[in-house]
Amino acid sequence: MASSKPSADLRLDRFIATVTDFSRSEAKRLIKAGEIEVEGRVASDAGQLISPDAEVLLRGSPLRAPKPRYFMLHKPQGYICAARDRRHLTVLDLLDEDNPERLHVAGRLDIDTTGLVLLTDDGQWSHQITSPNRECWKQYWFQCAEPLDENVIRQFERGVFLKEEKTRTLPAKLEILSDFEGRLQICEGRYHQVKRMLGAVGNAVEVLHREAIGDIFLDADLAEGEYRPLTEDEIASV
Template identity: 45%
Template sequence: MRLDKFICKSTELTRTEAKKVLKNGEVRVNGDVAKNAAMQVHENNTITIGGQALTARGSRYYILHKVVDSICSNVDEVYPSVLNFLEVDKAFDLHIAGRLDADTTGLVLITDDGRWSHNVISPKKQCQKTYRVWLRHEIPDENLVDLIAKFEQGLQLQGEDSLTRPAHLKRVATAELVDDECYKSEVLLTITEGKYHQVKRMFAAVGNRVVGLHREQIGEIMLGDLAPGEWRELTVEEIALFL
């Protein structure tokens, strides 16, 4: 963990205030004065401010049902950050483990445990993520088996050197009339990686277009009946899944 983050997690100081005490030489790590805010520290380090030993508070873990037109960022931009929905102290000291686009809804995991979130998003962990996808064009019955096979074999995305990892596609509903000109199919897609706009690009690679995207599950953690904008703490069992 960064030293300035450790200080914030151990005191009531803001990140700016933490950097100030560091600059003033008030912080010691294992007896040595430390001024580098980005210095990496660990649980077995002895960290003091003015001679007083610091102990970091326990990590926090939340699940949130992201609404459309919100962003997975620690700052508000054109759209508000999803962290605004969390009614907890120092919400903006947390970070999002696995981001979603502004127009995508569904399951978001939020924490201040960097190692835990790494286990969620690292491609090496191959954590499964399931999305409900609404498509502009119908998937005809005669094309379904072939399309499922293509997703299992991996798709070549524009600008990528390698194929996508095997993905599981399941059609949920046949075409539904949306308006006078737009039809769509509803599918579930499970992937184990998180390339830029990956789901949208995968369907573009097979000649379709995503018109709605909703994440339902990450690993064994499911969104369940959380309403849009609602959140809760993860259970001990859910947290343990990525420790």
């Protein structure tokens, strides 16, 4: 299960920047000015490594790492998975939370793709989802332009070559729901992968919706644009 505290030692200046609104450079100035104490002693080294349980005081007041946050969001079309953008709304614009800019997306979706998006400020947790070494399965429902057949199932099981890439996709699981509708499970996160996989077999995605990431399924009670905190079991499943 994901911890509510950092699991590794941090530089003192980075710790201060993480748990406050100060920048790293501002944190260094606070340390230089003698306003930071670590375990009862005035700190002087911004690069000092501190444990997650260390007592750190700023002007006599304790600084504590905030409890990590984990959310699932039902992403609508028209929103991008970024912290900020000059031209488009982002998924962070849908959140009514303190300091939403500290959250990041664990597994992005295209602007026209709907469905499950996970947001957190726990980088180690999100790495378990996005790391190519973890093979975290994602499940998508799609509608396509051309009829599906059993041959596409076999092609996806073997892996296909995407345009301008030299390696096959890892084996994927396709369930044909109707002639123009399918459910696809993939364990990679290549750029526009589902759309490009359909393109590699002479088809095209017309509608794409993510249903699940690992064992976390989009809550059926969430309308587009709505979100909720993850349960303890959902957090621990990653």
